[in-house]
Amino acid sequence: xxxxxxxxxxxxxxxxxxxxxxxxxxxxxxxxxxxxxxxxxxxxxxxxxxxxxxxxxxxxxxxxxxxxxxxxxxxxxxxxxxxxxxxxxxxxxxxxxxxxxxxxxxxxxxxxxxxxxxxxxxxxxxxxxxxxxxxxxxxxxxxxxxxxxxxxxxxxxxxxxxxxxxxxxxxxxxxxxxxxxxxxxxxxxxxxxxxxxxxxxxxxxxxxxxxxxxxxxxxxxxxxxxxxxxxxxxxxxxxxxxxxxxxxxxxxxxxxxxxxxxxxxxxxxxxxxxxxxxxxxxxxxxxxxxxxxxxxxxxxxxxxxxx
Numbered sequence: 118x119x120x121x122x123x124x125x126x127x128x129x130x131x132x133x134x135x136x137x138x139x140x141x142x143x144x145x146x147x148x149x150x151x152x153x154x155x156x157x158x159x160x161x162x163x164x165x166x167x168x169x170x171x172x173x174x175x176x177x178x179x180x181x182x183x184x185x186x187x188x189x190x191x192x193x194x195x196x197x198x199x200x201x202x203x204x205x206x207x208x209x210x211x212x213x214x215x216x217x218x219x220x221x222x223x224x225x226x227x228x229x230x231x232x233x234x235x236x237x238x239x240x241x242x243x244x245x246x247x248x249x250x251x252x253x254x255x256x257x258x259x260x261x262x263x264x265x266x267x268x269x270x271x272x273x274x275x276x277x278x279x280x281x282x283x284x285x286x287x288x289x290x291x292x293x294x295x296x297x298x299x300x301x302x303x304x305x306x307x308x309x310x311x312x313x314x315x316x317x318x319x320x321x322x323x324x325x326x327x328x329x330x331x332x333x334x335x336x337x338x339x340x341x342x343x344x345x346x347x348x349x350x351x352x353x354x355x356x357x358x359x360x361x362x363x364x365x366x367x368x369x370x371x372x373x374x375x376x377x378x379x380x381x382x383x384x385x386x387x388x389x390x391x392x393x394x395x396x397x398x399x400x401x402x403x404x405x406x407x408x409x410x411x412x413x414x415x416x417x418x419x420x421x422x423x424x
Contacts, residue, residue: 144169148179157182157189166351167409170344177266177275183350184278205270208235224272225259232277255280257331261346264339279346283332283354290326293354297325297361304362304403310369317378323385329357336364336386341393344401348409356404363400367392 151161152175162179165171171179181187186201187194208231212218217239218227232255233239233246240246259276266272298320305311314320332349333342337360348356364385365372375381388396 141172145172148172148175152178155191157191159183159189163351166347167353169347171347176343176347177271180275180279180346180350181271184275184282186274186278201274202270205231205273208273224263224269225256225276228259228273228276229255231273232280235277251280251284253327254284254330257327257334259334261332261334261339261342265343279332279350283349289354290329293329293358294320294325296355297358300358300362301365304366305369310365310373313373314365314381317376317381319378319381319385322378323382325361328361332357333360336388337396338390338393341397344397348401348404353404353409356400356409359400359404359407359409360396363396363403364388367396367399 148165148171151158151165159182162183166179166183178187182189188197209218209227211234212227212230217230222230229252230239230246233249240249246252255276258280259272262276262279263272266275301314302308302311328336333345336342337345345356345360368385368388371384372381375384
């Protein structure tokens with residue numbers, strides 16, 4: 118079916134039809150109509166995120182609505198934004214007075230300390246903060262958000278709300294690792310790569326849970342991971358499983374040429390920037406093939422049942 122669809126697309130393009138442009142135009146018209154409403158329909162916006170990648174100029178706006186940073190009533194946006202800005206300033210000022218941040222503190226670490234202070238659980242010792250199981254996952258997400266916007270207030274609210282959005286499913290990350298193995302066996306047609314990784318214990322030693330907790334923010338380039346985050350915010354956590362499988366299959370040939378576990382793990386931790394779009398495109402195609410875009414999103418993030 119995939120080959121047939123690809124053949125039709127190739128044929129249409131040879132005949133002068135520009136399918137990608139038509140899809141982009143449809144996306145722009147639909148999202149504009151959704152965002153012009155005085156009361157935004159969160160369910161329709163989630164459906165849009167599952168069906169398409171958000172146009173860059175509307176992405177942060179839609180994310181903020183779906184993450185609860187902005188209300189669905191557009192008339193209230195200015196008031197709520199002012200309140201969010203003041204809350205950010207108060208938390209940031211509190212950390213400054215406590216001398217817990219300085220001009221030398223990395224931005225993503227400032228955001229994490231602000232998150233902890235707002236939650237009422239900022240530890241006195243820095244070492245204790247770094248032992249927090251949320252530490253690396255939050256920093257990975259925050260670095261990703263900081264690459265998408267220079268606005269410090271946006272960075273804080275999107276990082277904290279996005280992190281909180283799926284942090285509640287921390288206990289499911291191990292099941293996602295198990296489902297990644299199942300999916301890899303299904304998608305690796307000859308099973309050569311699967312058996313090779315299994316024999317070298319790569320799947321046991323690779324930090325897949327860290328990849329999932331950070332939503333691939335430190336693994337994929339920004340122009341790639343933002344399309345994956347669209348799906349996560351739309352309600353599909355399972356898309357992360359397909360990203361992991363896509364990474365394995367994209368680098369199948371070089372991995373099969375290696376016979377050292379450490380070499381394979383090191384290689385997979387340094388995904389070339391120019392391969393990010395290929396990984397994401399393949400992940401999205403496999404996710405769609407398995408019915409990912411048909412998922413009915415709930416108000417809270419959930420694990421899809423497509424695996």
